Amino acid sequence: MNKNEILGFILIGLVLIVWMWIQTPSPRHVENPVIDSSHTQAQESAEIPSRVSANTLGDSGGSSPDSLGKFFSHLTAGKEEVLVIRTDRYTAEVTTRGGLLRKWELNDYETWDGYPVQMVDPDGGGDFSTLFLSTDGKEIRTRALYFSAGYKNGDQVTLSEDESITVTFVLPVSSTKRINKRLTFRNGTYTCDAEIELVNLSGVLSNYEYQVTWETGVRYAEQNSVDESSFAMAYAYAGGELAEVDASSSELLQRDINGSTSWVATRNKYFAVAMIPGDNSCQGAYIEGHHSAMPDQGVKEEYSLSLKMPFKELSKETGKVKLFIGPLQFDLVKTQAKDLEKIISLGAEWIIRPISEFFMIPLFNLLHVFIPNFGVVIIVFSIIIKILLHPLSKWTMKSMKRMQSLQPLMNEIREKHKDDPAKMNQQIMNLYKEYGVNPAAGCLPLLLQMPILFALYQVFRSSIELRQASFFLWMNDLSVPDVAYTLPFSLPLLGISDVSGLAVAMGVTMFVQQKMTVTDPRQKAMVWLMPIMMTILFNGLPSGLNLYYFTFNLLSIAQQVWLKKHPDDEPLRKVDPKKKPGGLIARLTSDLPKVRR
Numbered sequence: 001m002n003k004n005e006i007l008g009f010i011l012i013g014l015v016l017i018v019w020m021w022i023q024t025p026s027p028r029h030v031e032n033p034v035i036d037s038s039h040t041q042a043q044e045s046a047e048i049p050s051r052v053s054a055n056t057l058g059d060s061g062g063s064s065p066d067s068l069g070k071f072f073s074h075l076t077a078g079k080e081e082v083l084v085i086r087t088d089r090y091t092a093e094v095t096t097r098g099g100l101l102r103k104w105e106l107n108d109y110e111t112w113d114g115y116p117v118q119m120v121d122p123d124g125g126g127d128f129s130t131l132f133l134s135t136d137g138k139e140i141r142t143r144a145l146y147f148s149a150g151y152k153n154g155d156q157v158t159l160s161e162d163e164s165i166t167v168t169f170v171l172p173v174s175s176t177k178r179i180n181k182r183l184t185f186r187n188g189t190y191t192c193d194a195e196i197e198l199v200n201l202s203g204v205l206s207n208y209e210y211q212v213t214w215e216t217g218v219r220y221a222e223q224n225s226v227d228e229s230s231f232a233m234a235y236a237y238a239g240g241e242l243a244e245v246d247a248s249s250s251e252l253l254q255r256d257i258n259g260s261t262s263w264v265a266t267r268n269k270y271f272a273v274a275m276i277p278g279d280n281s282c283q284g285a286y287i288e289g290h291h292s293a294m295p296d297q298g299v300k301e302e303y304s305l306s307l308k309m310p311f312k313e314l315s316k317e318t319g320k321v322k323l324f325i326g327p328l329q330f331d332l333v334k335t336q337a338k339d340l341e342k343i344i345s346l347g348a349e350w351i352i353r354p355i356s357e358f359f360m361i362p363l364f365n366l367l368h369v370f371i372p373n374f375g376v377v378i379i380v381f382s383i384i385i386k387i388l389l390h391p392l393s394k395w396t397m398k399s400m401k402r403m404q405s406l407q408p409l410m411n412e413i414r415e416k417h418k419d420d421p422a423k424m425n426q427q428i429m430n431l432y433k434e435y436g437v438n439p440a441a442g443c444l445p446l447l448l449q450m451p452i453l454f455a456l457y458q459v460f461r462s463s464i465e466l467r468q469a470s471f472f473l474w475m476n477d478l479s480v481p482d483v484a485y486t487l488p489f490s491l492p493l494l495g496i497s498d499v500s501g502l503a504v505a506m507g508v509t510m511f512v513q514q515k516m517t518v519t520d521p522r523q524k525a526m527v528w529l530m531p532i533m534m535t536i537l538f539n540g541l542p543s544g545l546n547l548y549y550f551t552f553n554l555l556s557i558a559q560q561v562w563l564k565k566h567p568d569d570e571p572l573r574k575v576d577p578k579k580k581p582g583g584l585i586a587r588l589t590s591d592l593p594k595v596r597r
Contacts, residue, residue: 068145069138071173071204078146081153083167087187088160089326091116098143099169099181100126101192104325106271110468112223119271119325121216128323130179130196132210132311135203142179143215147171159187176200190326191336195318202313209283210309212321214275217303218268224480225298231269231462234287234303235343237262242342247289247301258284258308263337265324266303270464272328276337277307278320284308327464330361347458355455361463368465374478375471378544382551385452386559392448393556397563400517402437434574453545460542471547474501478544500539502546507535509553516560 068076080097093103101120109117120127129143147169157165164186171179180197196212198205222228234245238261245253261282265274286306294300309319324336334341346356363384367377386393410428417424432439460466460479470476474484484501491497511531538546 067138068140069134069136071134071136072138072140072145075145075171075173079153080146081149081151083149083151084154084156085165085167085185086156086158087185087189089188089190092185092192094149094167094169094183095126096147096149096169098126098129098145099147099149099171100143101128101183101323101325102126106190106326109221109271109327111221117221117271118219119273121219124216127214127216128192128194128212129215130181130210130212131306133206135206142171142181145171147181159185161187163187173201173204177204190324190332192323192325194321194323196309196321197316197318198311199316201311202315205311205313208311208313210311210319211286211306212275212277212309212319213304213306214264214266214273214323215304217266217301218271218273220268220300221271222269225294225300227480228269229291229299229301231345232267232301232303233343234264234266234289234305236264236285236287236305237337237339237342238285242339243287245287245289245303247291247303250291250293252288252290254286254288256284256286261285261307263340264305264307265340265343266305267328267343269462270328270467271326272324272333272343273305274324274336274340274343275305275307276322276324276340277309278322281309281319282307283310328462329464330357331365345458345462347455351451352454352458355451356459360455360459364459364463364465373471374466374469374544375475375547378478378547379551382548383555386552386555389449390559393559394563397560399438402435403439406431406435406437436574453549456545456548457541460544466542466544469544471543475543475547478547479542481540482543482546494536496536496539498539500541500543500546502543502550503535503538503541506538506546506550506553507531509550509557510534512557513553513560516557 078096080095082093082095082102085092085094088107090107091103091105092101094100095102102125103122104119105116106119107116111117126143129141131139131141131143134140148171149167149169151167159165164184166182166184169181169183171181173179177200179201180195180199182195182197184193184195186193194212196210198210217234218232220228229248232247234247236243236255236257238257238259243255243257245255247253261277261284263274263276264285264287265272266287267273285308287303289301289303292300292302307321311317322336324333324340326332328344330341330344333344341357346353363381364374364377367380368374371377371380409431413427413431414424417427431437463479466479467477469478471478475482481498481500482502483498484504485499487497487499489497508531511528514527514530538549
């Protein structure tokens with residue numbers, strides 16, 4: 001390993017450090033929020049004199065009769081009746097108070113402390129309601145009103161196989177005017193199909209619009225709220241473009257989208273809620289987000305979603321919305337709506353995401369069909385990657401061996417021109433050309449692995465399949481850093497108190513590799529410098545990624561031992577000047593094995 005290779009390693013390390021600094025889940029400062037739209041808002045004040053907005057996060061909907069005007073004030077009192085619906089995927093509760101989903105527990109997922117994952121915020125009384133302006137100038141939130149339904153309080157329904165049930169809520173505005181809300185639940189899915197039917201409301205609703213809303217976001221389920229907040233966002237997909245709201249500051253952020261909207265969604269780290277309008281009936285959306293502090297230096301981001309549905313003043317008209325409430329499994333989310341999988345964090349769109357989406361996830365899923373333990377899947381995956389990179393690694397080691405063979409000649413040049421560094425460097429470069437040796441060959445495999453490493457980082461952090469997936473001993477969740485030992489103090493400057501056993505093991509294997517590779521006495525510092533730096537860097541990464549890198553290093557050590565026992569004794573020869581390669585690619589590959597004729 002020469003100075004160029006040392007510089008290459010340092011640059012790679014710096015890239016990793018900068019990349020990890022960018023990816024760190026600490027709260028970020030954002031500028032003052034801007035309300036924008038996919039279309040001009042010049043005529044909006046004339047059409048909608050009072051904007052209807054779902055920005056009262058956590059509001060239980062306890063509006064007073066006086067605030068609801070002449071049409072809805074009589075609907076603020078009533079008896080709450082709850083129906084329990086059990087399927088093989090979730091347990092839901094619906095209530096006549098607001099016609100809301102009061103509960104949605106996922107059967108197959110638990111929070112970090114062992115409780116079923118609850119997707120609906122229990123403090124808000126429920127979610128999934130409608131809101132609009134009445135013709136007497138009142139903002140009406142149906143979550144504050146009492147519906148009637150055809151079940152008794154405490155009834156329970158259990159669905160199996162392909163069974164389904166439709167629950168109809170009726171809000172009687174008058175003897176001839178009403179709002180019907182039908183919710184259809186099906187076994188085997190994470191969805192609920194809703195129909196909002198407006199009957200004879202032409203003199204009640206104003207502004208030719210009402211909204212279907214989800215106001216309380218997705219309840220957190222992980223231990224580290226800062227990390228979970230780094231994934232939390234709200235989205236709207238309209239006109240083939242994805243609009244985002246990332247509430248990383250304490251200010252309210254809002255985006256106002258006009259025009260045909262395909263879906264709106266919000267997520268935390270592993271779970272999401274999406275509202276998907278049917279029949280191209282949606283004419284826009286609002287998405288909002290708010291950031292708040294939590295105890296013990298925690299944070300929470302809350303989001304609300306609204307679909308703007310058209311009201312045509314017909315005697316009867318129906319708006320349809322499919323509600324998805326479930327895990328962020330890539331294949332599952334992809335089937336719900338066009339491009340809904342874009343809400344899953346898989347890395348940079350131009351290079352990292354394709355590797356994650358079309359290579360990593362399919363291969364992991366295929367291996368998991370045959371191997372139940374994801375830790376073993378990662379080990380097998382490491383072996384596959386090592387096999388694919390074996391020819392390149394072999395060529396690299398051969399190139400490094402040729403570099404070592406050049407050391408005596410290089411030492412002569414250094415001694416001869418020690419008083420003229422410029423000429424010394426020129427003579428060394430001529431020596432490289434004369435013998436067809438590429439000094440950067442040792443860094444090439446690391447550079448080629450960088451996109452794979454970044455893709456693995458994204459997959460291990462955001463893939464719900466690895467959530468709470470244990471390997472053995474203390475490694476009980478491959479999606480977060482493993483903690484083998486907790487220091488009684490934090491390391492100065494670094495702030496590290498939890499020590500990752502896999503990161504330390506990975507650092508040890510890197511040290512062994514460096515020890516086997518570095519032979520120049522002037523480069524002995526690299527034997528311990530790179531392992532220490534990488535151990536510190538990887539200490540906070542998902543344990544699945546450290547397991548991959550640890551296994552990969554072990555395989556590399558075995559490969560080096562094998563190649564040393566089976567050396568290529570081809571002597572170092574000068575290249576034929578007449579066949580000297582030209583161009584950047586040719587120079588980078590000048591020492592690839594030639595095919596003899």
